[in-house]
Amino acid sequence: MINSTPHLEVRQLTMAYGESIIQTQLNFSVQHGEIFVIMGGSGCGKSTLLRHLIGLMEPAEGKILVNGIDLWQASLEERNLLTRNSGVLFQGGALWSSMTLGENIELLLTEHTKLNKKQIQEVISYKLSLVGLSRYTDYYPSEISGGMRKRAGLARAMALDPDILFFDEPSAGLDPISSRDLDDLILELRDSLGATIVIVSHELASIFAVGDNSIFLDPTEKTIIASGSPKHLLESSTDPRVIQFLTRMN
Amino acid sequence: MTVSTSKKYRLVAVDSGACLQLSGNWLFSSGIPDNSALLQELVSLQPNTLSFDCQQLKNWDTGLMTFLTGLITSCHQHKIEVIKESLPDGIQTLLRLSFAVTERRSQRRTVLGQPVLTKIGNVTIEMHRNWSDMLAFIGDVFFALLNFMRRRAQFRLSDLFFQIEAAGPSALFIVTLISVLVGMILAFVGAVQLRLFGAEIFIANLVGLGMAREMGAMMTAIIMAGRTGAAYAALLGTMQVNEEIDALKTIAVSPIEFLVLPRLIALLITMPLLCIYADFMGIIGGGIVSATMLDISFFQYFQQIQGFVGLSHFVIGIIKAAIFGLLIATAGCFRGLQCGRSASAVGFAATSAVVTSIVLIIVADAIITVLCQVLGV
Numbered sequence: 001m002i003n004s005t006p007h008l009e010v011r012q013l014t015m016a017y018g019e020s021i022i023q024t025q026l027n028f029s030v031q032h033g034e035i036f037v038i039m040g041g042s043g044c045g046k047s048t049l050l051r052h053l054i055g056l057m058e059p060a061e062g063k064i065l066v067n068g069i070d071l072w073q074a075s076l077e078e079r080n081l082l083t084r085n086s087g088v089l090f091q092g093g094a095l096w097s098s099m100t101l102g103e104n105i106e107l108l109l110t111e112h113t114k115l116n117k118k119q120i121q122e123v124i125s126y127k128l129s130l131v132g133l134s135r136y137t138d139y140y141p142s143e144i145s146g147g148m149r150k151r152a153g154l155a156r157a158m159a160l161d162p163d164i165l166f167f168d169e170p171s172a173g174l175d176p177i178s179s180r181d182l183d184d185l186i187l188e189l190r191d192s193l194g195a196t197i198v199i200v201s202h203e204l205a206s207i208f209a210v211g212d213n214s215i216f217l218d219p220t221e222k223t224i225i226a227s228g229s230p231k232h233l234l235e236s237s238t239d240p241r242v243i244q245f246l247t248r249m250n
Numbered sequence: 251m252t253v254s255t256s257k258k259y260r261l262v263a264v265d266s267g268a269c270l271q272l273s274g275n276w277l278f279s280s281g282i283p284d285n286s287a288l289l290q291e292l293v294s295l296q297p298n299t300l301s302f303d304c305q306q307l308k309n310w311d312t313g314l315m316t317f318l319t320g321l322i323t324s325c326h327q328h329k330i331e332v333i334k335e336s337l338p339d340g341i342q343t344l345l346r347l348s349f350a351v352t353e354r355r356s357q358r359r360t361v362l363g364q365p366v367l368t369k370i371g372n373v374t375i376e377m378h379r380n381w382s383d384m385l386a387f388i389g390d391v392f393f394a395l396l397n398f399m400r401r402r403a404q405f406r407l408s409d410l411f412f413q414i415e416a417a418g419p420s421a422l423f424i425v426t427l428i429s430v431l432v433g434m435i436l437a438f439v440g441a442v443q444l445r446l447f448g449a450e451i452f453i454a455n456l457v458g459l460g461m462a463r464e465m466g467a468m469m470t471a472i473i474m475a476g477r478t479g480a481a482y483a484a485l486l487g488t489m490q491v492n493e494e495i496d497a498l499k500t501i502a503v504s505p506i507e508f509l510v511l512p513r514l515i516a517l518l519i520t521m522p523l524l525c526i527y528a529d530f531m532g533i534i535g536g537g538i539v540s541a542t543m544l545d546i547s548f549f550q551y552f553q554q555i556q557g558f559v560g561l562s563h564f565v566i567g568i569i570k571a572a573i574f575g576l577l578i579a580t581a582g583c584f585r586g587l588q589c590g591r592s593a594s595a596v597g598f599a600a601t602s603a604v605v606t607s608i609v610l611i612i613v614a615d616a617i618i619t620v621l622c623q624v625l626g627v
Contacts, residue, residue: 088500092492094493097494111404
């Protein structure tokens with residue numbers, strides 16, 4: 001049965017740091033199984049929007065609904081369930097530096113599942129193998145490269161088979177080949193797991209490679225100035241700011 | 251007609267405008283010429299346009315660009331049109347880049363120029379925010395402790411053991427050194443005065459009571475504030491910078507329970523033990539001075555302490571140490587979690603953790619001492 005409720009819905013959202021408004025009047029929805037890209041230039045509030053979507057920052061105004069449940073009106077049980085069903089890949093990986101890669105994944109499994117130790121180890125091996133790091137279970141984050149940290153962060157984000165994954169600048173700091181590999185991995189995960197994926201990015205190659213739908217945030221207007229599939233925006237947008245952003249690779 | 255001249259430039263009046271002839275090398279390694287005289291001449295001449303003659307110009311770098319940038323800005327202010335096309339291509343490109351985005355003065359930090367009342371107001375608001383955050387943090391820690399007692403707290407036992415090891419045995423050397431020296435200093439200071447009355451034996455009372463009630467707990471607390479409290483703030487601050495704390499929140503694991511609780515419990519356990527150890531080390535330090543300077547044997551010294559310093563004095567010191575441990579862990583973790591997202595913020599968090607801990611320790615010590623006095627303990 002097709003789920004008609006959007007997986008994620010943002011209504012009249014205003015984001016602010018104290019008195020300073022970052023973005024206002026944000027309205028958009030993300031459908032189940034979609035790869036949704038939040039794009040815009042540096043400093044326009046993309047990462048701040050992501051922090052709102054994952055519940056780290058409370059909206060100044062407006063609502064964020066996940067599967068129809070208001071993130072900030074939900075009961076503790078509902079919030080824990082929403083959290084359990086989402087995974088986040090932070091910009092630098094944000095792996096817990098005092099734990100090995102295996103322990104980073106283990107923490108989620110021990111907190112949110114009733115698996116025994118042997119089963120947990122099997123899940124850890126499987127998750128790390130998905131991102132090509134099965135030989136690095138006992139390595140600390142400081143002992144691996146930046147690209148490997150990103151992939152380990154992705155394995156941790158997928159640890160609980162979440163319905164929705166949030167990626168903050170997944171390609172940032174990666175060489176073009178690693179970046180393309182990560183894009184391919186994201187597409188494979190979406191196709192195989194059917195997860196909804198929300199990506200914050202300003203890497204054009206990635207945006208066009210993976211994005212089904214997108215919004216474009218503008219720092220001057222402080223709101224969304226374009227929305228739709230990235231390829232469609234490239235072909236049909238008439239806004240010079242969007243055109244300039246989407247064509248700067250040429 | 252030449253209006254203004256220097257070794258490197260010459261201002262010449264032409265038709266309704268002015269022409270600046272640039273010559274020689276303009277390298278900032280050999281200094282940037284002062285343009286104030288030139289600007290005065292330009293203002294008094296009030297030409298419609300300013301053009302450039304660069305035929306004699308040789309090597310140039312940032313020295314010329316800085317000179318021209320200041321000159322062009324002044325020309326804009328005095329509505330003199332600058333004909334940049336008369337400059338070499340490279341200079342035109344750099345000028346276009348430097349004037350592409352106008353500087354927004356309001357964007358600059360104006361902390362230095364703020365009136366005193368504004369500064370006082372800002373500091374007051376900041377203090378109020380700090381105290382509100384601190385109270386919220388203490389509330390969170392209280393609930394985390396309740397969860398711990400109900401065995402529902404989210405933390406790893408291995409972390410707790412690691413923290414106990416880091417805060418306890420690893421600190422023994424520095425605690426030994428400081429405590430022995432403090433005991434010796436107490437004995438030295440007392441010896442000078444007590445010798446005048448022939449009451450050298452009371453050195454034992456002074457050192458024993460001083461270490462048991464005050465100095466053992468206090469010196470251990472100050473060592474741990476600088477050593478462990480600062481480390482907590484730096485570690486949690488770095489985790490904040492690396493988004494590790496956010497990552498914990500996104501998986502519904504409370505940073506208070508997972509990170510603060512093991513550290514708090516570790517200091518609650520280790521501080522009283524370190525205090526007992528510091529008490530005895532201080533007493534031994536005093537004993538060394540008594541034996542070497544005052545001809546009081548170790549046996550006499552310890553017998554005097556045993557007769558005068560009761561267990562209650564040690565218990566008061568131990569209770570103080572536990573309270574100080576609570577304060578150090580709270581201040582260190584609070585400052586770490588409150589840390590901003592930059593390297594300098596981590597340094598600030600570590601410094602303010604130590605300052606906050608020491609202030610809280612002294613205030614708590616004063617309150618406990620007064621309470622003991624009132625209760626006659």
